Amino acid sequence: MSTADVQILEPEDVRSLEADLEQLKRTVAVASLSTFCLGYNTGIVAGAQEGIMEDLHLQNLAVAELVSAALLGATVGALCGQSANTLGRRRALLTTAALFVVSPLLSALSPNYAVLLFGRTLTGIPIGVSSVLTNLYITEVSPAVCRGRLGGWAPFIGTGGILVSYLVSAALQPFSHEAWRWQIGLAAVPAAAQLLLSANLPETPRWLLSQSRKEEAKDSLRQLFRKVGRECIEDEVYKLEADLCRSNVPSVRIWGLCSGEHRAATLVGVGINVLQQVSGINVFIYFAQGILDDAGFGSYAMISAAIVSCIQLLATAALIRYIDKMGRRPLAAIGIIGMLVGLMLIVLGSLLRGFGVSVGVAAWFALSSMLIYRAAFSLSLGPLPYVMTSEFFAQEARAAGVAFCWAMNWLSNFGVSLSFKVLVKALPGPFGQALIFGMYMFFCIIALVFVYMLLPETNGVSLEAERTRNRTANSEDSSTGFARM
Template structure:
């Protein structure tokens, strides 16, 4: 394809198309992101359940951290495995299998008789959570039209925070209605319903056109494009997919040994960095331990559970803001806003804890408690309004098509391992250096993450996945545009 033909097509369709999103695409995104809803519910529900399962399961500071973080450890391996099998059996089939694991894990945790079984089923549930976190963004990114990919992939983040909000409301509701010793079991069992809906819904969804094309099933790829694209966009995108896959044929099946190529190794490291900085902000210590932290500074159990709903509500609200911003500014500015904003909020919480110590008479200082809550809400505004949505989007965009499943699995594996280590160590960190020391530690880590963001985050907005691949190959092979200019500063590539 000549440069002139490419530019003519690119003005009429593809990334710069003004075509509306086909209704079927929205249906696919809604069904697939039930995986995100389960991800959010299963990670958020533990924050309230910990307050009630402790006496029955005889939890200590260590086993409390183990129950919380075991899901995250399982999620790391779920992401790794799903990334590998997504290229072999397809994105759709992986999500179907994950739906079954979600249901079994939810029922298992609800019925767990002791801490050992609880940890086992939390590990199993983690496999599903990690698999969904790696598979669903890829599935949506590959099935969404380029001009709507940002908003549709970010639906995953919206569903994650909606699941967390649902978990917080469920926790407070069950406590208000029953409030008995077995309340936590009902909190955990609720996740079975969306798991069943995910499995049933995905039975009727197609796989992605890129996966069909990768398997040589071009007729099926065309059928999916015809159902999910405007008429003028079908030929343009199918041609681009075919040309990219033809270039990849000489390399054979994707293998990890391809990391020996300098540009792929650099790209994989950038992906790892993007994944890990989201967790090193400490977001999930707030999402998992907010009630524990708030009760430690004087709030009652019920007040802490109700206050945690505000965390979920602000997360959902700010995710809508993030979706709106992604349609107007680039990925790189979004990451910078999120990273610097989160780090400043962590410093604020640390200063409140340090300069406003507990009252000497042993009475709770409610002003201190509510200022800490305010700090959490400000933190979540930057995290969920900027950093988290663009993290999942970048991870679904930056990896080349043939390596996307493997690289995405590896990056999300690193994300969950970081999440696991932070969540496991947080109760111990809290016990050793206190709330102020814990948040000052996260502030220091956040500053290191800010250096990475400024130096390494590329811009991928307003390009198809194939164009992103060509740009990053050029940039990372030396002689490409700097990440500051990103794709917007380059001319359209010739094919």
């Protein structure tokens, strides 16, 4: 692809945008509260499962079903993300926040397992929708020069949600086996805060222009960039309109993604989302307490899991700082290599435990492996689906493309989470655990090859130029041409 195909912002444009990012940052932070709710609602199961089992007299497999129910709901929710084409990004975010208020309260007040299972399934729907909408919203309001940095806020705030869920669990667990109701119900608090803060959230200018609402698009840009002059606003609207005229086609539905110019984007988008999950990350989130407990941490397992999440949060902060400087592909490769090191350590720790090495040594192997793995994940497969998935697709296919990719993400998450409990039962003991985590190592190797062969670099490339890239990629005889551009 020639450099002429890539729209590069002139230095004066860069300076004016960077001088006026404060309001945009606040807007992105409010939109990213959805991922805080996502992180809290997914992470809270790790600390609540013992109380749920004791209070409702359940077995381990029933807890795994609660996890899986939320993930199936998330798969459905992700597919519903297409509704953002009709409702708009802003109204869809508000609807999601309302669901995040209601569904945890239903779970917390459930009198029996059946109602709890329904409540967790319902909670999964806004989890899935938010993974799509936050992705769409941030991509469409962010300039190319800082899109990666702002896109990194979503996984950063999501990791913060997981951390808070662990801290809440560590604080409430000792009081009563019924504390799980408070642990789950408190998820409604940040959701209510987002619902209030989102009242003044602007709609994305791209979506407004796609609906022929030009004056509202200008108002949205003024709300996002308050210091930018009228001429700059007019120029930006002109550029967006020109792009929409070039792509003056109806919105693409999911079944249209695997044909024409969207095929390469769909392949890479689905690939990076599925590989995120089969690398085993959510095994470390949903079952963190159990893994550390088995390794010998006992009553300190939940606190240890919170420490791991703190390190992951710091790693995500580092990603936000460097993603637009280093690029997506180098960070992905470095992070996946780090994940392999972490998995090697947990395999080694499991083998040492199997050979009778002291519990203390095995415990520290388990903790250090989780620290390395999750920190490395936060530099690579963790944020990349958030940052990159919506970058791959043209405007008319973006909602459907992101929805489909995230549906595959949550479906893979469902498969990995459910299979982990089954595998632990089929392969008991430390040697079985070593084999299970060895399997995740294999998938990380596949992810490394995928990044090298197929993942394109989108750093600093405008969404309009990415469209040209997709067309070129679909005309290549070799699929590896997509990554080399």
